[in-house]
Amino acid sequence: MEVVVMLGHGLLLVVAYCTAATAVPSSECQRQCGNVEILYPFGIGTNCSMPGGFGVTCQLDQNGFSKPFIVGRELLDISLTNSTIRVLNPITTYCYNDSTSEQLMLNGTTTVTSDIDRNSPFHFSDVRNKFTVIGCNTLGFIANNNSGSEYLTGCFSYCSRNMSNQTDNSCSGLGCCQTGIPKGMDFSLVNLCVIKDDASNTSQTREGVGQRCSYAVLMEAAAFSFRTKYITTTEFRDMAAGRAPAVLDWFIANETCEVAERNLSGSYACCSANSKCSDATSVSVGYVCNCSRGYEGNPYLPDGCKDVDECNIGRPCPSDGVCHNTVGGYRCSCPTGRKYSQSNNTCVPNTGLIIGVTMGFLGLMIFSLCGYMIYQKRKLKKVKQEYFRQHGGLILFETMKSEKGLAFTVFSEDELRQATNNYHKSRIIGKGGHGTVYKGVVKGKPVAIKRCTLIDERQKKEFGQEMLILSQINHKNIVKLVGCCLEVEVPVLVYEYIPNGTMYELIHGRNQELQISFSTLLRVAQEAAEGLSFLHSYASPPILHGDVKTANILLDENYMVKVSDFGASILAPSDKEQYVTMVQGTAGYLDPEYMQTCQLTEKSDVYSFGVILLEVLIGEVPLKLYGPETKRSLTSNFLSAMKENSLSTVVPSHISEQESTELIRGLAELATNCLDMCSSNRPSMKEIADELSRLRKLSIHPWVQLTMEETESQRLLRGPAHTSFETESSVIEYSGPDGANQLINPASSFYAR
Structure with a gap:
């Protein structure tokens, strides 16, 4: 009862303030002029309008009709909702x-x-x-x-x-x-x-x-x-x-709502108890009044905003329901045994029991999940306190768990020791600048287990970075991350096992008598381009590899390409502003622009891939430590030959003799575009992959046709016209010294960096 009395006193106080401050018009004031209703704060006559220029005059025209005028113009109508008037302008x-x-x-x-x-x-x-x-x-x-x-x-x-x-x-x-x-x-x-x-x-x-x-x-x-x-x-x-x-x-007054509401006893114009103040949008300082939601009327008059009876406006409730008007709104009820569904405005069967059971089940699941998380948290507590802190794993783990989830397996140290025979040296299949790789078997499947050997602060961060990047990738031409081990001092990553060596061994293998068909090298290059194109264009966020080279392009059991080694990779910044990083990579493959700016971009990978195309076309390593100084750089030597229009001086004779001029020229031009000194002029990896696909068709269907007199052995020696390549088989063949076809079985040191 006391609350009601206090509210009544408050309402009377607001009315008193409005009456004193804004001169609320009496019922004697004229409220119609011609066909226009004059709504307060506008008014005709003394003390009938709000002070500040809202006075309207009602005049007779030459035909004797009454017309309202304001600010020297004929008034057509007034809108309190939009705070506008319509007038006639000369x-x-x-x-x-x-x-x-x-x-x-x-x-x-x-x-x-x-x-x-x-x-x-x-x-x-x-x-x-x-x-x-x-x-x-x-x-x-x-x-x-x-x-x-x-x-x-x-x-x-x-x-x-x-x-x-x-x-x-x-x-x-x-x-x-x-x-x-x-x-x-x-x-x-x-x-x-x-x-x-x-x-x-x-x-x-x-x-x-x-x-x-x-x-x-x-x-x-x-x-x-x-x-x-x-x-x-x-x-x-x-x-x-x-x-x-x-x-x-x-608008009302030259002050904001915040200022006006402080002076209710002054000139505050929003008199109705169910009104609200809004800052005017047409001027920098000023305000207007409107009725609150669920009310309509004149907010400038005491009790001017009346409750809207929504039940009499259309049918807000379902046909089998009942509408009940409330102050400032309404509610719907349904017959016994049914329940009102606000989401689709229908009466539906009462599902309280089902909801109760569902909520109970969800509660049990949440409880079980919380229990499991607590168990895992206790299990990894010591690791988080020591090793996680040392190589940045704690922040990384929490980030992946909250944003991406654990998309790989977390192995225990005992599992990996058992898989590698306690990291026996006989299990080593590769060593490089980023770590040592062992072959192991986990749950009956061969895996490659990489132990990071660099333990300085920068390399510790690289481990976490590589784990984050690879956990997001799922592409046929990208090496897959199976899991990791977080319980050891030295970080460990577990990859799928890739058994058939690297592209580097395919081109520069120790056995120089092996002659890999040019069509095979083109296929390998195209698949590598497809993998890098996925990293640049389809990974979310895009990934920049940072160390593209033939030694990081692996071949699986079906001789399909797998791009590997993401130790120098970064995620492309979402705001398009590149990070400035310390230059990393391999000499001979590094983008000159990257070396100058220290800004790694997708076009840096394109430049490195251009060097790979040169290795495919010319068959030489990117950088030699011997011979004439002008001939040591494969890139410089090639670009000089292209500039002098003497491509034949650098392309090996066995390629120029067996492959069409169009194919060789197309591959050379593609490599030239990739090696452009201005990164913005280089093609994207998607464009490179498409162009390699086109060039492969030239290799699979060469201009030179077989004759009926050729022997089967001679046809196989030609390589590019082999039936296996016409069907784009992934089997790699070469011509041995005795002229017979043999399958390649490269050394298994495919993880050597």
Whole structure:
């Protein structure tokens, strides 16, 4: 009871404040003038409107009809919801008569000033109004000088010789043009300039045109629809006696809601208990009032916002339900045995029991999950305290668990020791700058287990980085990360086992008598490009490899390519701003631009891949430590040959003799594009993969055709025309010293970096 009394006293206090501060009009005030309802804060007569320029005068026109006026304009209507009024704004007009034989005026100008008292609460609406110009060869300007803030704009309306080119409802510059105005405009100077066009000053053009007029006006955009007859007649000017509707925004006071609400006993205008204050959008300082949600009416009057009976407006509840109006809203109820579903506004069977069981099951699952997480947390507690902190694993693990989830297996140290026979040296299958790789068997499947040998701070971070990158990749040409071990001092990664060596061994193998077919090398290069293209274009986020070379391109049991070794990789920044990093990679493959800027980009990988294409085409290593200095760099030697148009001097004879000129030239040009010194000129890995696919077709179907006299052995020795390559088989064949075909079985040191 005390609460009700206090609320009543508060309401009476607000009403008293509003009555004293805003001079709430009496019931004797005139509320209608002609066809326009005058809503408070507007009013007619003394003490019938809110102070500050909301007074309206009701006048009789020449026909004896009552019309309201405000700020020197006829008032059409008032909107409390939008805080706008519609008025008639004067039209700037210029007409000339071309029905006589008199010469047309060279130009004509006329100016109309249309201002509003700057101290009034009104401004031309920049949202609902457009500055409109109508006429032939007419240039209209509108200027504003609002408290020192100057503004000038306009548009030009043109007419062609044939008046039929002008069309109705089109105000795009041909006979009519429009432009917007700035926010807060309260003073406008309209200048209209008609320019004579000698081409139009002919009897043929003027014939039948008669009175031709030009207009300029700031008016309501929604109220205007262009008609071609506006140009040849005075109809537009005659409309509403030379006036057009315009929209004015209005606001209360020159203060924000925050300031106004502090002074309820002063001039605060939102008198209704169910009203809310909003800062005006048309000016920098000012506010307006609206009824709260679920209420409608006049927020500027005490108890002016009335509750909306939603039950009488349409059917807010389902047909078999009952609507109950509430203060500021409504609620729906359903017959016994059914329950109201707010999501689809229907009465559905009561599923309380099902929900209860479901919630209980979910609670049990959550409890079990929490118990499991606690168990795992205790199990890894010591590791997190020691080794995780040492090589950045704790932050990485928490990040992956919260954002990506554990997409791989976390092995125990005992499992990996058992798989590698306690890391016996006989299990070593590769050593490199980033660690030692062992062959092991886990759950009956062969795996490659990599132990990081570098334990400085930078290399410890590289381990976590490689684990994060590889856990997100799933592509047939990218080596797959099976899992990792976090219980050891030296970080360990577990990969899928790739048994058939590297692309480096395929090209530069120890047995020089092995001659790998050029078609096989092209296939390997294309698959490597597909893998790198996936990293650049389809991984989320994109991944930059950072150390692309033939030694990092592996071959699995089906001789399919697997791109490996992501120790120097980075995730492409999402904000497109590249990280500045310490230069890493392999000499001979490094992008010169990357070496200068220390900024690794996808085009850095493209440059390195261009070096791989040279190894495929020329068969030499990227960098030699012997021989003439000018011949040590494969890239420099190749680019010099291309510049001198002497490609034949660097391409081996067995390739130039067996492969088509188009294929060799195409591969050389592709490599040249990849090795461009400007990274922006290099192709993407996707484009490289597509081009290699096209070049492979040249290798699979060469220009030289087999003859009936060739022996089967001779046909096999040719290599590129072999049937296995026509079907794009992944089996790699070569011609041995005795001329017979043999399968390659490269050394298993495929993980050597």
